[in-house]
Amino acid sequence: MIYRRLWGFPNWEARSPFAELERMKRQMDRLMEGFSGTYQRPYAGVFPLINLTEDKNAYYVRAELPGVVAGDLDIQATSNSLSISGERKLPAENKDARWHRREREAGKFSRMVALPSEIDSNKVDASLVNGILTVTVPKAEVTKPRQIAVR
C-alpha cells in the first residue's frame, strides 16, 4: 500500500522529480549556510537563470536579461515546456575608447524550461520590463484545482 501511496500520487508523474529534489536541496543548503558560511545556489548552468513561481492559475517564469531588446527574444511554448532563446547585443562603442573594465557579456542564449504540469500554450504572455523577462504561463484547465461544494 505504501507503494501505491508513493507512486500513485496524482501529480507525481507530471511534477519533475528534479524540481522536488532541487527544492529539498535548496532548503538543505540554506540550513547549511548557517554552519559553513558558504552557500552554493543550485542552478542548471544555462543562461539565463530563471525563477519559477506559481499560483492557482498560472506559472511565472522570470529571468534577468538586462540590455536585451524584446525583438531579439524568441519564446516558444509546448504543452509542458517553454523555450527561451535570443541574443544579447552590446552596441559598439567609440573606436578610440580605452577600456578599463569589460565584465558584461554579449552572445546568444537558449534555454528550455520544463514545467511541472500541463499548460495552456495559446495564452502564454511575455513582457520585458527594466531588463526582467516575465513569462506568464496559464495552467491548463484540467490541471487547475477545482472547488468541490459539499452538500
Place this chain on the structure above:
Amino acid sequence: MADSKDIKVREKQEVTTPAEQTTPGMVFTPQVDIFETEKELTLLADIPGVKSEKLNIDLRDNILTITADIDPAEGSGEEDVLIEYETGRFYRQFTLSEVIDQNRIDAKLGDGVLRLTLPKVEKATPRKIAIKAA
C-alpha cells in the same frame, strides 16, 4: 569578440559592504563596463529590475557610489517552485582618478542597463601640442 558565442552562466556576486546595511536583504555587485575617451568616462552597469527613482548615484571626493534598490518582481500569492537567482539591492563603488565635471554628469537607464557619462573637466583633457619647426 565574435558575436555568435554563447553567453555563459554567471552567478550574481553577492557583496559584503564595509558597513553593514541598515535594511536586511542581499546585496549584489552589478557587472560593469568602463571605458574612457579623451573627453569622458563612460560606465555601463547591468541592474535588471531597477526603476529610475530607486537608483542613486553619488560622486564625492572622487568616489563614485551606485546604489540601486529593486521592488520584488513576484506578485502576492505566488509560491516558489524553482529559484535559481536571488534578487536584492545593487551596490558598487569606484575610485575615479580623473577629475570629473560634476555638473555635466549624465545618467540614462533603459532595459535594465545604466549608462553613466562622466565628462572630464576641461583642464584634464590632454591637449595636443603642435611643434613648430624652428
